[in-house]
Amino acid sequence: MNPQIINQIADLSQIEIQDMQATSNAITDIFALINQLQAMDTSDIEPLNFPLDILDKHFQPVRVDKVLADVQKTIENAPLTEKDFFLVPKVID
Amino acid sequence: MYNTIYECLDLLKNKKISATELASQYLNKIKTSNLNAYIDVNEQATLKQAKACDILLQDINNLDTKPLLGIPIAHKDVFVTKIWKSTAGSKMLENYYSPFNATVVQSLEESGMVCIGKTNMDEFAMGSSNENSYFGAVSNPWNNDYVSGGSSGGSAAAVANGLAICATGSDTGGSIRQPASFCGITGIKPTYGSISRYGMIAYASTLDQAGPMAKTAKDCALLLQHMVKQDINDSTSIAHPNVNFLANIDKNWNDGNNTSKPLLGLKIGIPKEFMGEIDTSVQIAIDSCIKELQNLGANIIEISLPLTKLSIPSYYVIASAQASSNLSRFDGVRYGYRAEDYTDLSDMYKKSRSQGFGEEVKKRIMVGSYVLSQGYYDAYYLKALKIRRLIAQDFIRAFESCDIIVGPVAPTTAWKKGKFDKDPAKMYLADIFTLGASLAGLPCMSMPCGFADGLPVGLQLITKHFAESDILQTANLYQQNTDYHLKQAI
Numbered sequence: 001m002n003p004q005i006i007n008q009i010a011d012l013s014q015i016e017i018q019d020m021q022a023t024s025n026a027i028t029d030i031f032a033l034i035n036q037l038q039a040m041d042t043s044d045i046e047p048l049n050f051p052l053d054i055l056d057k058h059f060q061p062v063r064v065d066k067v068l069a070d071v072q073k074t075i076e077n078a079p080l081t082e083k084d085f086f087l088v089p090k091v092i093d
Numbered sequence: 094m095y096n097t098i099y100e101c102l103d104l105l106k107n108k109k110i111s112a113t114e115l116a117s118q119y120l121n122k123i124k125t126s127n128l129n130a131y132i133d134v135n136e137q138a139t140l141k142q143a144k145a146c147d148i149l150l151q152d153i154n155n156l157d158t159k160p161l162l163g164i165p166i167a168h169k170d171v172f173v174t175k176i177w178k179s180t181a182g183s184k185m186l187e188n189y190y191s192p193f194n195a196t197v198v199q200s201l202e203e204s205g206m207v208c209i210g211k212t213n214m215d216e217f218a219m220g221s222s223n224e225n226s227y228f229g230a231v232s233n234p235w236n237n238d239y240v241s242g243g244s245s246g247g248s249a250a251a252v253a254n255g256l257a258i259c260a261t262g263s264d265t266g267g268s269i270r271q272p273a274s275f276c277g278i279t280g281i282k283p284t285y286g287s288i289s290r291y292g293m294i295a296y297a298s299t300l301d302q303a304g305p306m307a308k309t310a311k312d313c314a315l316l317l318q319h320m321v322k323q324d325i326n327d328s329t330s331i332a333h334p335n336v337n338f339l340a341n342i343d344k345n346w347n348d349g350n351n352t353s354k355p356l357l358g359l360k361i362g363i364p365k366e367f368m369g370e371i372d373t374s375v376q377i378a379i380d381s382c383i384k385e386l387q388n389l390g391a392n393i394i395e396i397s398l399p400l401t402k403l404s405i406p407s408y409y410v411i412a413s414a415q416a417s418s419n420l421s422r423f424d425g426v427r428y429g430y431r432a433e434d435y436t437d438l439s440d441m442y443k444k445s446r447s448q449g450f451g452e453e454v455k456k457r458i459m460v461g462s463y464v465l466s467q468g469y470y471d472a473y474y475l476k477a478l479k480i481r482r483l484i485a486q487d488f489i490r491a492f493e494s495c496d497i498i499v500g501p502v503a504p505t506t507a508w509k510k511g512k513f514d515k516d517p518a519k520m521y522l523a524d525i526f527t528l529g530a531s532l533a534g535l536p537c538m539s540m541p542c543g544f545a546d547g548l549p550v551g552l553q554l555i556t557k558h559f560a561e562s563d564i565l566q567t568a569n570l571y572q573q574n575t576d577y578h579l580k581q582a583i
Contacts, residue, residue, distance in 0.1 A: 005463075009462055009466075010459065012459075012462040013417065013455075013459045013462045014424070014442045015455050015458065015459065016444065023459075026452075027459060027463075030456065030460050031460075032518075033409065033518060034406045034410055034460070034473065035406070036402075036403065037406045037410065037473070038476070040480055042476060042483070045479040045483060047482065048481045049299055049478055050329070051299060051300075051485065052286060052331065052534055054485040054534070055558060059286060059331040059332075060328050061325060061332075062328065063326075069192075070192060073192030073193075074192055074427075077189055077190065077192075077429070078426070088426055088441065089436075090438075091438050
């Protein structure tokens with residue numbers, strides 16, 4: 001994993017890299033493990049995302065689309081607020 | 094201290110102890126402990142809950158509607174609570190108080206339980222040693238120089254050392270089973286979807302599952318009874334078809350009459366891929382346990398789970414990908430850590446996340462972002478999901494010839510703190526036996542089965558979807574004939 005790729009990944013992740021060498025080594029080690037997947041032929045296999053789909057039964061319930069949250073309690077943990085709004089640095093000139 | 098919930102319930106019903114006295118005993122023991130098992134303890138809040146229980150205990154009939162009335166429980170800090178902090182073991186949520194209780198916390202509170210505190214954990218449930226916590230590592234009660242296991246290390250150490258009679262944990266790739274094994278207690282991860290994930294701080298949404306941890310299988314079954322329910326707030330939660338986990342737990346397998354062979358008729362499969370690549374001392378303990386199961390009447394057969402080794406890369410791709418998505422909500426805007434100095438919004442996101450997350454979490458987010466990115470999604474994420482299906486099919490095939498599968502939880506006992514500091518990716522290999530059942534969404538548990546070099550060894554039991562009762566019954570019958578689960582670390 002060269003620095004250019006690491007920087008691309010960091011940008012996608014919205015994370016800053018402090019030590020490029022250490023990060024590159026760590027991510028390279030993980031990909032050495034992950035690349036073992038390529039040895040297996042899976043050309044005719046369907047992906048399994050929701051584990052219970054293996055049972056071919058539909059389980060997932062749906063509910064009415066109704067707001068249940070208490071707005072006031074929800075914003076209590078925010079670093080900066082004004083009335084019911086979260087405050088962030090200005091993004092529009 | 095006490096060994097089981099049943100023991101405490103008996104004392105409470107017969108007025109030999111009050112809920113307040115019981116809670117106080119645990120709170121006092123926590124104050125003098127050096128295990129670092131807890132992140133947040135609020136004595137006032139706990140005693141307030143206990144006093145409310147004592148008022149209700151004046152009328153024993155209240156136990157009909159609140160069967161766990163007055164029993165103290167510790168909650169892994171991955172479950173949000175209104176009164177105690179909810180940190181997920183992270184600086185990112187160091188001072189976070191949730192506006193609501195997690196469903197599992199609420200359910201147990203409504204059953205009458207008293208919250209003793211929030212237990213330490215690997216940050217955002219990412220880790221196998223509880224060394225990744227912002228609040229420091231948890232020590233193993235059997236040898237404080239060794240890890241407790243993770244990510245539910247605080248819960249496991251607390252129960253093992255008498256700092257809690259029981260606890261909640263969460264298991265994504267082994268995080269209940271492995272610390273239970275390392276600390277010498279019992280813990281179960283039920284079928285995926287059994288317990289609501291509403292209010293469980295998310296790591297990997299198609300793998301995360303809550304579960305109980307206690308000294309005995311029967312206590313775990315009792316807790317599970319009150320944790321399993323479908324929840325409209327979690328659209329991945331299911332209506333479990335077999336919720337009476339206690340119905341057959343004391344009965345012999347297949348209602349047999351042979352009292353010296355309670356497991357007669359039980360077919361146990363041992364995957365050949367699980368044996369041979371483990372420490373010799375662990376192998377000895379596991380072999381001895383299998384012999385004991387045979388002596389109790391079980392029939393042992395060899396089976397195969399040929400993709401066991403591929404469960405590691407498959408899991409780490411899927412879990413990291415889902416983690417990168419789940420942790421994108423931590424941006425310093427609505428809750429959690431916000432950096433003090435930044436130039437613009439984008440800089441605020443980056444600095445808040447870089448300073449708020451630990452190294453392991455940042456690594457997994459980056460791996461996850463990469464495997465989901467354009468040009469790599471098919472080669473990694475989709476590939477891992479296909480192998481997931483093959484692994485699940487292997488288990489289903491295996492269950493055609495056996496009732497349950499057993500094997501070691503981990504290749505070793507707990508390791509010395511700092512062992513993997515220079516090579517953290519090597520720690521991932523230690524999850525080899527627990528990941529498959531997680532990927533397949535199967536119920537699985539760990540129970541103590543011996544010791545190796547002075548440290549506990551756990552046996553993993555895995556069964557078919559929705560058949561938790563089978564492994565809880567097997568574990569209970571084993572525990573009625575052995576005493577590893579009652580051993581106390583001094």
